Each structure stands twice: as structure tokens, then as C-alpha cells.
Amino acid sequence: MSLKPITLWGHDSGPNAWKVAMILEELNVPYDFKMISFPDMKKEQYEKINPNGRVPAIEDPNTDITLWESGAIIEYLVETYDKDNKISFHPGTKDYYEAKQWLYYQASGQGPYFGQAVWFTVYHPEKLPLIIDRYVNEVRRVSGVLDKVLQGKKFLVGGKFSYADAAFVTWYVIVFLFADRINLETDFPTLNSWFEGMKLRPAIAKILKDREAAMKKN
Template sequence: MIDAYTWPTPNGHKVHIMLEECGLEYRVHPINIGAGDQFGEDFLKISPNNKIPAIVDTDGPDGQPISLFESGAILLYLAGKTGKFLPEDVRGKYEALQWLMFQMGGVGPMLGQAHHFRIYAPEKIEYAVNRYTNEAKRLYGVIDKQLSTHKYLAGDTYTVADIATFPWLRSWQNQGVELDDYPHLKRWFNDIAERPAVKRGVEVLASARKPLQGDKEREVLFGATQYQRR
């Protein structure tokens, strides 16, 4: 049994989708990041960076429980556990891994900043809005070019790279992007959105997430609470 400590964010949805795609049995433990659950002592034991998602697999590699944080690491662990969504051949594996790292190092951080400065920042800073909107469009262009000659990010096979990237592109409007400007990406996006496991994954805890409720929640997410040493 896998216990998933999570919330319905793009990084959370990566793991929800992977669990569904792999057909693994799991339990969901909501970590309401607006309420500050991520700073709880028990959660910090499995996620010392106070970020979701994290998992505990009661049946780890040596038969003992293992806990993991960082969504990319979790995807690779689940791929290794099940033998799914990461090619076995050396070339295919590294082609998938490079696009997974592209998501972890570029798509997630940059689109996250686009979300922040376009939607959540208490003041609209034109330089920041333009910088991260333009970077979002650049990243979409990189993906669109890759998908102009490949069915999926790493080739003709659906992998952890697609699972990791898709949730971040679901908010394309909030990133200042027009999906029609990227026809190859749009085809890929729509194909993945129709996968039954993806549909189930993005619904995990979806009804629990609400718009920002006020200054207290905003402070928990973006204020000094984030930076306290724990």
C-alpha cells in the first residue's frame, strides 16, 4: 500500500496520475498547503523540504517501508517498482529522463513563477509578468517543436516525462499562453487528457482546493511562514 501525502497542484497531480496509470493501490492524505499542513511535524519527517507530494510505500524495495519526497523522484521510484513508463533500453531511458529533467528544472519552476506574478503577487510587476510569460511561451515552443516529430516527449512511447509535464500545462491560460499557437503540443495535450487514468488522477482532491481565502492563507503560501527554519 502506498500512502500519498498530497494536494491538487501540478506536482501533486503528477503522482496521482502515475499511481493511477500504474494501477497501484494507494491512500490519499490531504496536506492543505493553504492551511499550513505542510509544516506539521509528522509531514516534515517524510518531506523535510515542507513541499507536497510525498509518499510512504509500506512495501519498499527491501520489504520495509520507504518514504520519498520530490515528485520527480517519486515518479522514478514508481516506474522502477512497476516496470512501467520508463523504457528499459538505455537510449530510450535517457531520452525520457532528459525530458523529465526538463520539466523539473524548467517547466515547473518557470511556469510556477508565471502563475505567481500573473495571479498571486500582491502587486503586478510588469517586468516579472513579462519575463515569466515570455519564458512560458518559449518553453511551450520547445515542447511544440519536439512534438512536431514525436508522438510523445521522449519518442513514440508514453513515459514519466509526459506524466510530469502534462499537469503543468493544464493552466495554460493562467500562464498567458494560447494553446492554439502550439498545434503539436495541443494534439499531445488533448490525447493525454483523454486517458482514463489521467482523468482519474486530476480529480484526486480536486474538490478540496478553493481559491485563496484571504490574507492568512496568502501569508502561509507566500509570506514569512515559508522561510522559517524548521
């Protein structure tokens, strides 16, 4: 049975929708990436899809499910479309729970701190050194955790690439914004090696290229 394309709502620069796109690409699930501007996210038409007025959100015509929050979307996609555990793990196993652990760490640790670091470093109209220090130091802390855990391993869980790895990629694409404070290659060489390996995966490489093209268009 052929699948109908899933609608994925996202923004050209926002990392979270692109990490969902990576999962869709890895699973070879058809999708239609719909770009939406920040003002339109707060309009009634989109808030019927996501009452939080953020991206990503998906609408799946194959199951009649609408979902938002990237972590929940990723869990849904692998549970619904990865029956062979290509990028996930068999339910109930140690690896199954460890992958969830890393997904939640990404959603609660990496995403919020990296996001605040970007905001106060780049977009906030007033430069607040103490605030910038606070969040850039959290970027370093999270990176240190990953660097340590990845030593001697190519992937986070189970000796294979999984959605847990994919979840962390897109925020590291923008770590160059802190180049005067963080150098992945010298500060976190194990993490950097993992990141470079992630970018060589065809599905991830495609999404990073699509993101770059979308940002140039806008």
C-alpha cells in the same frame, strides 16, 4: 502478492502531487491520497516526512521507503513497479536516458518557471509587469521547445506514452491562467494536440477529474 497502498501527500491545487498520482494510476499501484494544507506542511509532524515542507511526498509500506521531490518519486515508482516497462524503458537504452532527460527538463524548466508565472500573475499582492513578463515568456519558451520536439510525434520518447509525457501534463492544466498572453491552440498547435491526447488517457482523465473535485471541495 497484493500491494499495500502507498500514501501520497499532496495539495488540492498543486500540480506536482497530481502528476505522481497519474503515474500510480497508470501502473495500477494502490495509493491513498492525503490532502494537506499549506500551514500543516510546515509543522513538525509533516516535516518528519518531508523536511522541505512541500508536497508531494510518498510513504511506501511495501518497501519501507519515504521519498519526496516529484521527479525522484516518479523515477522510484517506475523502477520499482514498472518491471514490464509499460510507461518506461529498458535500462541502458537510448529511450531510457531520453526519458530521464525530459523528466529533468520538466523539473528544472517547466515546473519552476510555470510556478513563478502563476505566483506573480495570480497570487502576488503587487502586480509587477516586468516580473510577470519574465516568467510568462519562459512559459512560452518551454512550450516552444515541446511544440518543436513533438512535431511528427505522438509522444516525447520511444514512440509510446511514458512517464516523460505524464510529467508535463499537470502544469498545462493551469496554463489558462495566462489566457491573455498564451493560447496553446493557436500559438503551439502541436503541443496542444499532444495535450488534448494526454487528457483522453483513462488514468490521466481520472486524475484530472479527481483534482477538479478536490478543488471544488476546498
